[in-house]
Amino acid sequence: MRREAILNIVLFLLLPVTAGAALLLDEPFIITLATKAAILALAGVGLNIALGLGGLVSLGHAAFFGLGGYAMGILAAHAQSYTPLMETPFLIEGTKSMPVIWLVAIVVAGLAALAIGALSLRTSGVYFIMITLAFGQMLYYFAISWPAYGGEDGLSIYVRNGFPGLNTLDPIQFFAIAFVVLALALLLAGRLARSAFGLALSAARQNAERVETVGLAPYRLRLVAFVISGAITGLAGALFADLNRFVSPVMFSWQTSGEIMVFVILGGVGRLYGPVAGAALFILLEHVLGGLSEYWHVYLGLLLLMVVLFARGGLIGTVAGREVAHD
C-alpha cells in the first residue's frame, strides 16, 4: 500500500479515536477540541479544492465561512425570538434545524462564491489574492456595521440547533455529526480530484494554455471549483457557529482566511487529507502551546516558515513524498 494511503487512514481515524478516548476518560473538553478540528478541517477541505486543485490562492474564504456562520446565527436567532425573517412578499421563519441551516449555508455561500468568483477569476496572481481579500473585508465591515444582528458584538444562540434523532448538546453526538460531514466532504473531494472535472481543473493550474488548446475553458472550470469550494467552507462556517453557539464578524476577518489557508499549507497543499492534518496540528498547538504562552502564534509562525522553506508538501508531503499521479 502507498505510504500516503496508510497515512490517510491514520489521519482519518485520528479524530474519532481521540474523541472516543476522551469520552472514556470523561474529558468533554477534548471532545470539543476534536470537534473543532473536524470543523476547521472541513473549511480547509473546501479551500483545498480551490487552492490545491485549482491553484486559486483565495485570501477571502472567510467570506464563505462567515456567511455560513451568519446563516446559522440569523436563522436560529429568529427562531429563538419567535420572529419571522420576513413577512412580505412571503413568510420566512427562522429555524433550529441543522439540516435546513446547512442547506441555507451551502446555497448562500455557493451563490456568494459564484458572484465573487465571477469577478475575481478575471484576474490572476497577486490581483486575485487582493480582490478575494477585499471581498472578505467588505463582508467583515458590513457585519460590523449592521446592528440588526449584533454588529460588532455578534449573535449568541442559547441552545445548540437540533438534528433529528440526536442530542446535539451531548459533545460526542455533536462530534459525530461534524465528523460524518467531514468524511462526506473528503469523499466528495477525493472523487472530484479523480473525475474528469478534477483532471481538467488541475491541468488548468499547471498549464492553462494546454487546457484551452484541447477546447476547455479554464475560467469555467475555475468558477465551478470556486463555487464548490466556497459552499463547503460555508457549511463549515455553519457548524463552527453551532459549536460555539455564537457568531461574530471575526468569522469574516482576513485572519480567518489566513488560518484556513494555514491548515492547508501545514498539512500539504492539494493533498486530500492535508487540511485534516493541518487543522489537527493547529488545534494541538493552540492547546499545548497556548497553555504555555499567550504568544503561541510566534511558534506557529516559525513552524509555518519551516514548512514553506523545507517541506513544501507540508506534513503529508514530508511523510509520503511527492504525490503519485493517480492510476
Place this chain on the structure above:
Amino acid sequence: MTDRAILRVENLSKSFGALKATDDVSLTVMPGEIHALIGPNGAGKSTLIKQVAGGLRNDAGRIWFDGEDVTPLGTVARARAGLGRTFQISSLAMEYTVLQNAVLGALGRRGGAMRFFAPVMAKGELRERAMGALERVGLQDHAMKRTADLSHGQRRQLEVAVALTLEPKVFLMDEPMAGLGASGSKSMTGFLDGLRSEAPILLVEHDMDAVFALADRISVLVYGKIIASGGAEDIRRDPVVREAYLGAEDAA
C-alpha cells in the same frame, strides 16, 4: 459557395507597434495536403499560427474554418471547431503522467468536463482513445511516466499525440521536428506523411529536408508577408525566395 478549403486565411494583419508581424497574409489549407510555412527567424510564423489558433486578436482580416467564419472566436471555441494545435515549445501539464495528458485531450474532444464523480482514468472510451494516440506516436511504453521526466523529443511526440486525441479537422503544427535529432526527425516525417490523409496540416518547420519531402505546397513568409507560394520545385527555383531565404543556405 463551394469552398473546398478546410482553412482559409484572408488578408490577415497584426502589428506590434511599428512592427508588422503579419502583413496582409492570405493562405488556404486544402483537404489531404500539407501546407508548409517557412521563413527566416522572426518572419512571423509563430505569430501567424497563434492568430489562426485564436490566441491573438487580428488587426484586420478574416479566418474561415470549414466554411465558418471563426474570426470572432477564441482559442477554446476554435479548438472545439476542430483545430488541433501543437506548440513550438512543448506546452503540457508537467505534473501529469503522459497518459493523463492524452486523456485530457480525449476529454476535450468528447466533452463532459463537468462530470464530478466518475473516475476519469478508469478503463473506457477516453483511456482507449488516449492509448491509441500514444501508440501511434510510439509513446505507449512511457504512458505512466511523469511528463516532466520525458526527454525533449518525447515531449514533442506527446504534443502530437494530444493533438491526435482531438481528431481535428486540420492540424496546426509549430515545428514538430524541433530538437528531435536525425532519426526522430525522420520517423516524425514518415508519420506526418501518413497523417495528411486524416486531416490536412499547416506546418511550420525549420527542417528543410522534411519540408521539401512532405509539403504539397509551400508558402514563404518574410517580414510578415507571404513572398511566394507554390509547389516544392517552384519554391526552390523562385529567385525572390532564393535571395530572401534559401540564398543564405546555398552560400553556406
